Amino acid sequence: MTRRLVVEADGGSRGNPGPAGYGSLVKDADTGQVLAERAGGLGRTTNNVAEYTGLVEGLRAAAEIDPSATVEVRMDSKLVVEQMSGRWKIKHPPLQPLALAARNAFDQSRVRYTWIPRAQNSHADRLANEAMDAEARGESWTPKVSVAGGAAVPVAIDEAEPEPPVPANKLTGWDDVGTPTTFVLVRHGESANTLRKLFCGRDGSDPGLTERGRAQAEAAARALPAFCGGDRPVAVVSSPLQRARETAEAVAAFAGVPVKVEEGFAEASFGKWDGLDLAAVREQWPDELQAWLDSPAVAPPEGESLDEVGARVKRARDKVIARYAGRTVVVVSHVTPLKQLVRLALDAPSHTVFRMEMTPASLHLVQWWPDGGASLRAFNSTTHLAGLLGDPGL
Numbered sequence: 001m002t003r004r005l006v007v008e009a010d011g012g013s014r015g016n017p018g019p020a021g022y023g024s025l026v027k028d029a030d031t032g033q034v035l036a037e038r039a040g041g042l043g044r045t046t047n048n049v050a051e052y053t054g055l056v057e058g059l060r061a062a063a064e065i066d067p068s069a070t071v072e073v074r075m076d077s078k079l080v081v082e083q084m085s086g087r088w089k090i091k092h093p094p095l096q097p098l099a100l101a102a103r104n105a106f107d108q109s110r111v112r113y114t115w116i117p118r119a120q121n122s123h124a125d126r127l128a129n130e131a132m133d134a135e136a137r138g139e140s141w142t143p144k145v146s147v148a149g150g151a152a153v154p155v156a157i158d159e160a161e162p163e164p165p166v167p168a169n170k171l172t173g174w175d176d177v178g179t180p181t182t183f184v185l186v187r188h189g190e191s192a193n194t195l196r197k198l199f200c201g202r203d204g205s206d207p208g209l210t211e212r213g214r215a216q217a218e219a220a221a222r223a224l225p226a227f228c229g230g231d232r233p234v235a236v237v238s239s240p241l242q243r244a245r246e247t248a249e250a251v252a253a254f255a256g257v258p259v260k261v262e263e264g265f266a267e268a269s270f271g272k273w274d275g276l277d278l279a280a281v282r283e284q285w286p287d288e289l290q291a292w293l294d295s296p297a298v299a300p301p302e303g304e305s306l307d308e309v310g311a312r313v314k315r316a317r318d319k320v321i322a323r324y325a326g327r328t329v330v331v332v333s334h335v336t337p338l339k340q341l342v343r344l345a346l347d348a349p350s351h352t353v354f355r356m357e358m359t360p361a362s363l364h365l366v367q368w369w370p371d372g373g374a375s376l377r378a379f380n381s382t383t384h385l386a387g388l389l390g391d392p393g394l
Helices: 047-065 078-084 093-105 118-136 211-227 242-255 278-284 286-294 306-323 335-346 350-355
Strands: 004-013 018-028 034-045 070-075 111-115 145-148 151-154 181-187 235-238 259-261 328-333 363-368 374-381
Touching: 004 034, 004 047, 004 118, 018 047, 018 118, 034 047, 034 118, 047 070, 047 078, 047 093, 047 118, 047 286, 070 078, 070 118, 078 093, 078 111, 078 286, 181 211, 181 242, 181 306, 181 335, 211 242, 211 363, 211 374, 235 242, 242 259, 242 328, 278 286, 306 335, 306 350, 328 335, 335 350, 335 363, 335 374
Parallel strands: 004 070, 070 111, 181 328, 235 259, 235 328
Antiparallel strands: 004 018, 018 034, 145 151, 181 363, 363 374
C-alpha cells in the first residue's frame, strides 16, 4: 500500500526584504504523526523566497522518509500553491531556481498542492519564527523531531516546550466583571480618493472630505446618541489624517467633547502603491500584491505590513482604554485600523480583515471588559446615511 505523507511549509520575512526564515514539517497522512521538522534562518531576503525555501526543505525531508509515497503539500501562500500547480507563471527571477529545486526534490507526479488558511498552518509558521529568532541570537535552530530510518524520534519530554494554555471561552455579559470601555468606531466620510478606489495611506496625499463626505460626517454625528443607547461619549479620538480629523470635528462639535489625535489610529502606509487603484497595483506588482494578500507579515514596497498596523493599533487601543476606562469613546479612523480593532475584539486571524466591509461614515460598536474580554455589539451600521452613500472605495 502506498504511503501517504503531508508536507506543511511556510516562510517569513520581517521587513520583506528583511531577516527571514523558513519552517516545514512532514506528517503521516493517516495517523497525523509528525515525522520530521525542518527550519532555518535565511539572512535577509523576501517572504516569497522564504516560503519557497520551506517548500523545498519539506519535500526533501519527505523524500528522505519515503520517496515512493504520495505527498500533499499544504501552504497558506496562494502564490506558491498556484505557481507549483502550474496555474500561474513564475515571473520573478529569484523564485525560478527555487521552484526548480522543489520539483527536483520529489517526483512531482506524486505531489499535489493545497492552499490552507494561515490559521491552519500555525505549526510551520511557528518553526519559521523559531528559526528567525534563533538566527537573531546567533544560534542555530534545533529540531524537536528528527528522522531516523523513516521513524519519528521525539526529544525527551523535559526538553520540549510546553503547550500554551488554551484560554477559556467566556459568555460575554453573563458575569459581573465590571464596567466595559465602549468604543464607537466611525470610519471617516468620503474623500476624492475614496470615490476613485485608490490606496490612500498615512504617507500619501492626505485628502480632505468631499461635500458629500462632510454631509456623511454630520449624519454620523447626529446618529450617535441613539446608536450609543443614550451614553454620552467623553472624547473623540482621531487619526491625524485630514479626512479623519474633519469627520472627528463634526462628531465632537455635535457631542460637545474635545478631539484627541492618536497617531496609532492612522491608516496603513501603502508605500509605492499609494495613490494607485487595485488594477494598477496588480499590473505593476503582481507578485508583491499576492504576497501581501497571502501574508499579514508582508508589506507593500516601502510600506507597512498588516501585522505592523495591528501592533500599533493594539498599542493605541490600550492607551485609550487606560485613559478612559469604563467610559464611552468615539474613535474616528480608516478602514485598516478599524478592521484591526474589530479583529482584535474577535480574536480573529489577520486575514479576516479582507472579509470585512466598512462604508464611509459607518458606525461600529465594540466593548472591552476589565477582565480582557471583548464584545462586538454592532458592525457597519449605515441607516443614518440614507441618500448619502457613494462607492465604499478602499
